[in-house]
Amino acid sequence: MGVELLCWNWERERIGKEKYQRQSGRCPPPPRSNPASSFRPAPPCPCPTLFYSPFAPPLPRSARLHFALCSAHSHLFRPALRLRGTSRLLGSWTGFLALGSVRLFFGSAMWSGRQGRLRPVGCVVEELRCRRREREAALRKARREQQLISKRLLRDDVPVEAEGGCVAMILGEAEIQQFLQLAQRGTEEKERERALVSLRRGLQHPETQRTFIWLEGSMRTLVGLLTSNQALLQLEAARCLHELSHSEQSAVAEACLPATSYLLTYLSGHSSDFIELCLYTLGNLIVESEAVRRQLLPQGIVPALAACIQSPHLTVLEALGYALSQLLQAKEAPEMIIPSVLGSALPQHILRLLQPGPKLNLGVAVEFAWCLHYIICSQVNNALLISHGGLSILGMLLLDVAGAVQRTEDAGLELLACPVLRCLSNLLTEAAVEVMGGPNQLEDEHVVAALFILLQFFLQKQPSLLPEGLWLLNNLTANSPCFCTSLLSMDLIEPLLQLLPVSNVVSVLVLTVLCNVAEKGPAYCQRLWPGPLLPCLMGTLASSDTEVVGQSLELLQLLFLYRPEVSFGPGTPILRPLISPWPLSFPSYSHFSGPGKPVWTPGQNFQLLFGKALFEIEVG
Amino acid sequence: MQLSPALYSRLVGAPGAAEPLPVERDPAAGAPPFRFAARRVRFPRDHEFFEDGDVQRHLYLQDVLTQVTGTPERPRVPEFTCQVAGCCQVFDTLEGYEHHYHTLHRNVCSFCRRAFPSVHLLDTHILEWHDSLFQILSERQDMYQCLVEGCAEKFKTSKDRKDHLVRRHLYPADFRFDKPKKSRGPATPGATVQVSSEARGDEGEQSGGDAMEVCSEHAAPLPEPVGERRTYSHRIPSTICFGQGASRGFKSTKKRKEHQ
Numbered sequence: 056m057g058v059e060l061l062c063w064n065w066e067r068e069r070i071g072k073e074k075y076q077r078q079s080g081r082c083p084p085p086p087r088s089n090p091a092s093s094f095r096p097a098p099p100c101p102c103p104t105l106f107y108s109p110f111a112p113p114l115p116r117s118a119r120l121h122f123a124l125c126s127a128h129s130h131l132f133r134p135a136l137r138l139r140g141t142s143r144l145l146g147s148w149t150g151f152l153a154l155g156s157v158r159l160f161f162g163s164a165m166w167s168g169r170q171g172r173l174r175p176v177g178c179v180v181e182e183l184r185c186r187r188r189e190r191e192a193a194l195r196k197a198r199r200e201q202q203l204i205s206k207r208l209l210r211d212d213v214p215v216e217a218e219g220g221c222v223a224m225i226l227g228e229a230e231i232q233q234f235l236q237l238a239q240r241g242t243e244e245k246e247r248e249r250a251l252v253s254l255r256r257g258l259q260h261p262e263t264q265r266t267f268i269w270l271e272g273s274m275r276t277l278v279g280l281l282t283s284n285q286a287l288l289q290l291e292a293a294r295c296l297h298e299l300s301h302s303e304q305s306a307v308a309e310a311c312l313p314a315t316s317y318l319l320t321y322l323s324g325h326s327s328d329f330i331e332l333c334l335y336t337l338g339n340l341i342v343e344s345e346a347v348r349r350q351l352l353p354q355g356i357v358p359a360l361a362a363c364i365q366s367p368h369l370t371v372l373e374a375l376g377y378a379l380s381q382l383l384q385a386k387e388a389p390e391m392i393i394p395s396v397l398g399s400a401l402p403q404h405i406l407r408l409l410q411p412g413p414k415l416n417l418g419v420a421v422e423f424a425w426c427l428h429y430i431i432c433s434q435v436n437n438a439l440l441i442s443h444g445g446l447s448i449l450g451m452l453l454l455d456v457a458g459a460v461q462r463t464e465d466a467g468l469e470l471l472a473c474p475v476l477r478c479l480s481n482l483l484t485e486a487a488v489e490v491m492g493g494p495n496q497l498e499d500e501h502v503v504a505a506l507f508i509l510l511q512f513f514l515q516k517q518p519s520l521l522p523e524g525l526w527l528l529n530n531l532t533a534n535s536p537c538f539c540t541s542l543l544s545m546d547l548i549e550p551l552l553q554l555l556p557v558s559n560v561v562s563v564l565v566l567t568v569l570c571n572v573a574e575k576g577p578a579y580c581q582r583l584w585p586g587p588l589l590p591c592l593m594g595t596l597a598s599s600d601t602e603v604v605g606q607s608l609e610l611l612q613l614l615f616l617y618r619p620e621v622s623f624g625p626g627t628p629i630l631r632p633l634i635s636p637w638p639l640s641f642p643s644y645s646h647f648s649g650p651g652k653p654v655w656t657p658g659q660n661f662q663l664l665f666g667k668a669l670f671e672i673e674v675g
Numbered sequence: 676m677q678l679s680p681a682l683y684s685r686l687v688g689a690p691g692a693a694e695p696l697p698v699e700r701d702p703a704a705g706a707p708p709f710r711f712a713a714r715r716v717r718f719p720r721d722h723e724f725f726e727d728g729d730v731q732r733h734l735y736l737q738d739v740l741t742q743v744t745g746t747p748e749r750p751r752v753p754e755f756t757c758q759v760a761g762c763c764q765v766f767d768t769l770e771g772y773e774h775h776y777h778t779l780h781r782n783v784c785s786f787c788r789r790a791f792p793s794v795h796l797l798d799t800h801i802l803e804w805h806d807s808l809f810q811i812l813s814e815r816q817d818m819y820q821c822l823v824e825g826c827a828e829k830f831k832t833s834k835d836r837k838d839h840l841v842r843r844h845l846y847p848a849d850f851r852f853d854k855p856k857k858s859r860g861p862a863t864p865g866a867t868v869q870v871s872s873e874a875r876g877d878e879g880e881q882s883g884g885d886a887m888e889v890c891s892e893h894a895a896p897l898p899e900p901v902g903e904r905r906t907y908s909h910r911i912p913s914t915i916c917f918g919q920g921a922s923r924g925f926k927s928t929k930k931r932k933e934h935q
Contacts, residue, residue, distance in 0.1 A: 190737075194730045201721065203729065205736040282851045284790060286775040316846045323793035323824070326777040328770055353844050358825030377736075389720075399825075425732060432720040457686060470735055473728040477718075484717040500693070504686040511676045519727035526716065526724070533713040536695035544693045546679060553676045571713045576699035609711040616701055 206339040207377055208301045209332060226257035231267055235276045251291035258298040268310035278314050293332050300339035308343040315351055319359045327368040338378035348385055361399040369416050372408065376422025383429035393435045402440060406448050411455035417471060424474035431481045441487045449479050450497045457505035460512045469517045472509055476527045483530040503541045507550060518557060525564035532571040539572045543582040552591045559600040566595065566606035573613040580617040795824065796852050804856050822853060
């Protein structure tokens with residue numbers, strides 16, 4: 056078993072490597088390495104010991120699995136990793152991780168009991184982190200090239216003992232034909248089903264996929280099986296189709312087009328598992344290419360989704376959210392898709408599903424929050440969403456997320472926090488919100504408290520999301536004396552200042568928020584100074600980033616303007632003349648300061664009179 | 676980042692906000708070289724500001740492997756048969772039974788025992804095939820409704836509707852759930868499956884030809900057209916039943932309404 060197992064794992068690694076690299080942004084495939092040199096046994100998965108911790112609130116398996124795998128996940132395990140879950144039946148996550156390669160089974164709440172069976176993590180973790188960084192870099196690159204395509208895969212594969220564990224086989228033409236024939240014309244039902252199962256397993260491999268789509272009549276047969284009255288055959292055929300839809304080869308996914316009308320028809324059915332499968336397949340196809348969407352839209356995908364969203368099944372809803380988010384993420388969405396989505400009943404249902412409460416399901420909420428984000432940031436008709444109560448629902452959802460963050464230490468919640476923050480921030484810029492009072496306003500101190508709790512959470516778990524949180528804070532405080540007063544009365548200035556050292560982007564944002572407060576007049580500046588603000592400002596003025604310095608000076612000017620009585624006698628901090636030690640070259644202003652020609656030009660000397668102190672600043 | 680405990684209690688406390696402090700702006704505030712102006716900022720979808728969050732989102736999409744209905748893994752229950760009268764399919768998982776029921780028994784026409792994937796298609800079928808009033812009305816006005824939900828177009832004939840489906844909605848020409856009533860002929864020639872070297876294929880249907888036919892070996896009222904494969908009937912063991920007896924439960928109108 057040893058040698059066979061290891062060979063198989065190498066094959067999986069090679070497959071997995073290609074697959075993830077291509078999936079993460081359509082990078083060109085790397086040159087095939089020498090098999091012998093990349094041969095290495097698959098280590099036991101260390102992630103359960105490091106990253107999983109059972110927690111009380113029942114989150115759907117997707118979020119938990121993400122958490123369990125997020126830091127440790129690597130392509131090495133992707134084909135081999137399967138999650139078994141009985142969550143749908145039992146309502147709580149008692150899934151166990153099955154590693155096809157090493158055949159270890161873990162009970163979810165029993166991680167500690169199994170730790171003894173795992174190797175010390177050590178360098179393996181470092182390797183996994185490295186891979187994750189690579190994937191992140193690939194995703195960033197793909198995003199800049201507007202080629203960000205990610206698909207979701209539903210796969211259940213029992214490593215069948217009898218077959219020796221090799222799951223993704225490459226099937227040749229003859230074998231595919233044989234399986235199709237057997238599935239179509241076999242006598243025994245079980246025999247037909249087995250044939251399709253074998254075909255599906257083969258279709259996990261890209262080569263089999265290619266062979267399949269080039270085989271004449273194969274898709275036709277598969278569609279025939281998909282629409283047969285044999286329930287199990289139908290399901291297996293749908294799974295085959297799902298494997299094909301997940302392919303990163305465009306041609307393979309586009310070959311699934313003949314099935315789309317049926318997939319849409321089945322969305323109005325009743326079998327929740329089947330509908331879930333159809334939705335994930337559709338979601339994968341949607342993201343594939345504009346050609347696919349050009350077919351799906353006239354086929355009525357939007358009304359079909361609008362009907363399906365009324366399903367009570369959480370798994371169906373999560374799948375629907377995924378499919379819809381893929382549809383809304385398309386490049387042509389603002390012109391071609393979002394108007395019809397807004398014209399349907401979808402927005403009301405989305406907002407309904409995002410309402411906080413005991414029925415809120417994290418997996419479902421994440422998907423629909425992203426849907427809402429894509430709709431809102433496209434700025435097609437945000438007033439409609441506001442009229443449906445979007446602002447207050449999102450506000451309450453923010454409170455809910457902040458509450459959840461306090462209750463549990465685990466990550467996964469930032470996946471929901473991020474789109475909610477973005478939606479709120481963008482919605483706040485709409486003119487409809489300017490109307491004073493009424494339900495279109497967020498005037499609550501709760502929102503500020505929630506936001507700061509989230510900022511603290513981000514600081515610990517995901518610092519890259521701090522700018523987004525601070526962006527919301529800017530949008531809240533910019534034109535609102537109410538929120539500025541809340542910041543002061545709730546003593547939030549000091550926590551805000553603690554964020555300054557994180558990064559330059561964060562510093563600029565913090566200073567912008569402080570400027571928002573200070574520019575409201577003397578009553579506000581009185582609460583800002585004296586205090587911890589001044590020493591922090593001395594620090595930011597010495598920053599090497601021109602934007603930080605610029606924003607610090609803006610803030611200083613406002614403070615001195617509204618607090619001229621601050622004296623510089625003994626006992627007050629000495630403000631030394633500042634001479635810029637670094638060349639302040641042509642600074643570009645951030646989005647928050649606004650466009651326009653930069654203020655500080657090289658060679659300029661400024662004499663700023665702040666109170667009774669004269670500052671000389673030389674711009675080098 | 677130190678947050679005071681009062682903040683956490685503020686989150687759950689009573690809603691409300693303190694009275695805002697008075698705003699008093701000095702015009703000198705925005706004087707050059709200073710130009711700060713408080714303003715709300717919006718970002719479009721592709722802005723680089725969103726890069727980090729988007730990357731996290733896609734990592735999540737790529738990482739998640741969720742379970743699909745894995746029949747072997749479902750908790751097994753003692754074997755039971757389908758409760759619908761006449762259907763003797765046996766199951767050992769609830770999910771398998773659920774899917775079988777929804778596929779074969781949920782939306783079944785009580786007149787001709789055809790099963791449909793959705794209530795909408797069943798209703799359309801009953802209207803067009805079994806409603807004599809429909810036949811009369813259709814001679815005078817456009818009655819054949821487009822099958823796509825959300826499209827309110829109606830047509831004079833089934834063929835017109837099919838053309839509309841193909842042209843406007845890009846449906847396949849041989850869409851299975853839109854068979855015209857009269858034609859019980861063999862599958863269209865274009866449906867030949869090259870995979871099999873046998874005679875004209877039938878898209879893998881047990882019933883051969885009409886996709887909506889639930890039962891095959893117990894002949895429907897109309898004779899099977901020439902050339903259709905009948906070998907299936909012989910090869911299916913008699914113990915396998917496709918719900919052909921289900922009609923006994925559905926014959927009366929009253930029961931049909933219950934199931935709708």
